[in-house]
Amino acid sequence: MTSKLGTRSLNPKRVAVLSGVLVIALLLDLFLKDVVPDSSIRQLLMLAACNVLVALSLNVINGMAGQFSIGHAGFIGIGAYTSAVIASHLHQSFGGGEPTFARSFIVVPSCMLASASMAGLFGFLVGLPSLRLRGDYLAIVTLGFAEIFRLIIATAHADSASGSGPLARIGAAISSLGGQNGYQGTDNTGIPLYAGPFWIVGLVALLGVVAWRIKFSGWGRALRALREDEIAAAAVGVDPTRYKVTSFVISAAGGGIAGGLMAIMRDGLGIVNPDNFNFQASFDAITMVILGGSGSVTGSAIGGVFITFTVKAIELLQGSSVVQDLRRSFDWLDLNALRMIIYAMVLIALMILRPEGLLGERELFGTKRS
Amino acid sequence: MDLALAHVSKNFGGLRAVGDVSFTVKTGSIFGLIGPNGAGKTTVFNLITGVYKNDAGTMHFGGHDLRPLKPAQIARCGIARTFQNIRLFTQQTVIENLLVACELQKRAHLTAAVLRLPVHFEDEDVMHRRAMELLRVFDLDKVANESPTALSYGNQRRLEIARAMMLEPRLLLLDEPAAGMNYGEAEGLKTQIRWLRDTFLLSVVLVEHNMQVVMGVCEDIHVLDHGVTIAHGTPEEVRAHPKVLAAYLGEEEDEGA
Numbered sequence: 249m250t251s252k253l254g255t256r257s258l259n260p261k262r263v264a265v266l267s268g269v270l271v272i273a274l275l276l277d278l279f280l281k282d283v284v285p286d287s288s289i290r291q292l293l294m295l296a297a298c299n300v301l302v303a304l305s306l307n308v309i310n311g312m313a314g315q316f317s318i319g320h321a322g323f324i325g326i327g328a329y330t331s332a333v334i335a336s337h338l339h340q341s342f343g344g345g346e347p348t349f350a351r352s353f354i355v356v357p358s359c360m361l362a363s364a365s366m367a368g369l370f371g372f373l374v375g376l377p378s379l380r381l382r383g384d385y386l387a388i389v390t391l392g393f394a395e396i397f398r399l400i401i402a403t404a405h406a407d408s409a410s411g412s413g414p415l416a417r418i419g420a421a422i423s424s425l426g427g428q429n430g431y432q433g434t435d436n437t438g439i440p441l442y443a444g445p446f447w448i449v450g451l452v453a454l455l456g457v458v459a460w461r462i463k464f465s466g467w468g469r470a471l472r473a474l475r476e477d478e479i480a481a482a483a484v485g486v487d488p489t490r491y492k493v494t495s496f497v498i499s500a501a502g503g504g505i506a507g508g509l510m511a512i513m514r515d516g517l518g519i520v521n522p523d524n525f526n527f528q529a530s531f532d533a534i535t536m537v538i539l540g541g542s543g544s545v546t547g548s549a550i551g552g553v554f555i556t557f558t559v560k561a562i563e564l565l566q567g568s569s570v571v572q573d574l575r576r577s578f579d580w581l582d583l584n585a586l587r588m589i590i591y592a593m594v595l596i597a598l599m600i601l602r603p604e605g606l607l608g609e610r611e612l613f614g615t616k617r618s
Numbered sequence: 619m620d621l622a623l624a625h626v627s628k629n630f631g632g633l634r635a636v637g638d639v640s641f642t643v644k645t646g647s648i649f650g651l652i653g654p655n656g657a658g659k660t661t662v663f664n665l666i667t668g669v670y671k672n673d674a675g676t677m678h679f680g681g682h683d684l685r686p687l688k689p690a691q692i693a694r695c696g697i698a699r700t701f702q703n704i705r706l707f708t709q710q711t712v713i714e715n716l717l718v719a720c721e722l723q724k725r726a727h728l729t730a731a732v733l734r735l736p737v738h739f740e741d742e743d744v745m746h747r748r749a750m751e752l753l754r755v756f757d758l759d760k761v762a763n764e765s766p767t768a769l770s771y772g773n774q775r776r777l778e779i780a781r782a783m784m785l786e787p788r789l790l791l792l793d794e795p796a797a798g799m800n801y802g803e804a805e806g807l808k809t810q811i812r813w814l815r816d817t818f819l820l821s822v823v824l825v826e827h828n829m830q831v832v833m834g835v836c837e838d839i840h841v842l843d844h845g846v847t848i849a850h851g852t853p854e855e856v857r858a859h860p861k862v863l864a865a866y867l868g869e870e871e872d873e874g875a
Contacts, residue, residue, distance in 0.1 A: 470721045
């Protein structure tokens with residue numbers, strides 16, 4: 249282990265990998281349209297990448313720290329709305345037009361930074377009180393938080409913002425987010441979609457490396473110790489509250505970035521809707537992590553891709569003529585509603601066959617821990 | 619740094635686990651805390667290390683008032699401990715168990731680790747070397763990359779002491795380190811405890827039932843029974859103390875009844 253540390257600075261291999269990723273990201277940005285002409289498939293690929301970020305971020309708190317958050321959609325939603333609003337306003341100040349690649353270097357980083365900070369801030373506010381306590385408080389509080397967030401956005405409308413004062417101003421701001429119909433930019437023509445494949449691939453690579461390094465740092469070691477035995481970890485100086493809250497904030501900020509990307513990704517819908525961040529979305533995120541293997545960075549990423557494609561496959565199956573024909577005689581047949589049942593069955597099968605998830609805590613490519 | 623407890627009490631509901639216990643552990647001494655099962659010895663450890671909060675009394679270590687501190691802060695003050703029922707991190711390797719214990723001495727924290735700053739590698743290098751040195755001291759270096767569950771009981775106990783030593787403590791609390799050891803192993807433990815004290819210049823508090831170890835290594839002994847102090851003194855004084863004999867062997871009236 250120690251001998252490896254000798255070759256740690258910028259070695260040629262690392263430079264090659266880095267520039268390789270940059271080149272691939274750039275090429276994808278320029279030519280994905282030609283390689284994949286179908287925009288719905290492009291959308292799916294982009295969504296899969298965003299969901300990798302969802303899974304990676306949730307894995308920090310649910311996998312590495314061993315806490316159970318079931319409201320990740322709340323942070324994804326905060327990130328999505330933050331980026332949607334900022335991208336729209338920046339776009340407007342640029343004078344509208346088509347989102348250009350050059351402008352994206354201003355828009356995307358500002359959006360990501362704002363989404364991460366906003367979600368991270370809420371992560372701190374939610375995490376600090378609930379993580380000071382032992383037990384399942386986090387699960388309860390996160391679930392409540394995500395639903396409160398969704399319902400506040402969904403039910404806010406213009407007349408709820410009467411009067412003056414700071415509360416009314418907040419009310420006005422929230423009601424400008426479109427309520428139940430969703431937010432579609434400053435002039436309701438859609439959120440400007442600045443984040444092309446360059447940004448998506450780049451951010452997945454970047455945050456993948458961050459997640460990896462968190463896991464294999466001394467900090468990740470302390471988290472694992474804490475997960476296993478809080479009293480023993482505290483006795484050797486690992487402060488449970490500090491480590492748990494920090495990992496929760498990291499997780500929330502990551503979820504915010506994932507949501508932000510979803511809102512402004514190219515080939516996206518151009519709209520963020522409160523219903524995208526309901527309990528189903530949180531549950532999907534948990535399934536990604538558990539399926540891939542709690543605590544495994546690569547496993548979570550695989551889980552993210554898998555769930556994205558499964559959801560799409562079920563949707564396609566639902567739309568296929570066979571199912572549509574069947575629906576004429578059996579009108580109760582709704583595969584989207586059946587998704588929960590299919591997931592549940594997959595999860596039950598997994599619990600029996602591989603209780604630790606696809607990869608367990610291991611990683612796809614080998615590394616020595618610590 | 620002296621550890622000073624004054625009139626410390628702790629109740630669990632109506633049960634008095636520790637009542638008005640006072641003692642001082644002098645810097646560099648080996649101090650024995652003994653008593654029959656349920657005497658409150660481990661509770662005293664849990665109070666010192668902040669796992670429980672005392673209901674009354676004061677606890678000071680050097681200049682630190684321990685009462686308001688959380689366990690992790692107490693560890694930072696230089697108090698390390700082992701547990702009666704061994705608490706190792708079984709999902710990590712032997713050396714990782716030691717490395718967890720040095721997080722708070724690192725200069726490089728999470729950001730440095732994520733950015734892979736030089737200071738992160740320097741820290742990891744230093745910590746690895748220190749961990750290996752300690753493992754050699756406890757003769758565990760050959761199993762550094764094994765899981766602690768693969769170790770024998772005695773080795774698990776030694777690993778727990780090694781992990782505690784990683785904190786560079788000024789005070790080491792050992793909770794029944796000789797439990798489950800045979801005569802030879804217990805003799806070895808005595809030598810090790812003395813060696814630790816002399817090498818690292820720390821104080822040791824020992825909760826132990828094994829009288830061979832207690833009488834052999836402790837310079838000062840405090841005897842508890844049902845949460846209250848019944849005797850205090852050198853091994854010779856304590857051994858001859860009538861209350862201690864009564865607590866351990868039962869009173870004569872009891873035997874007659």
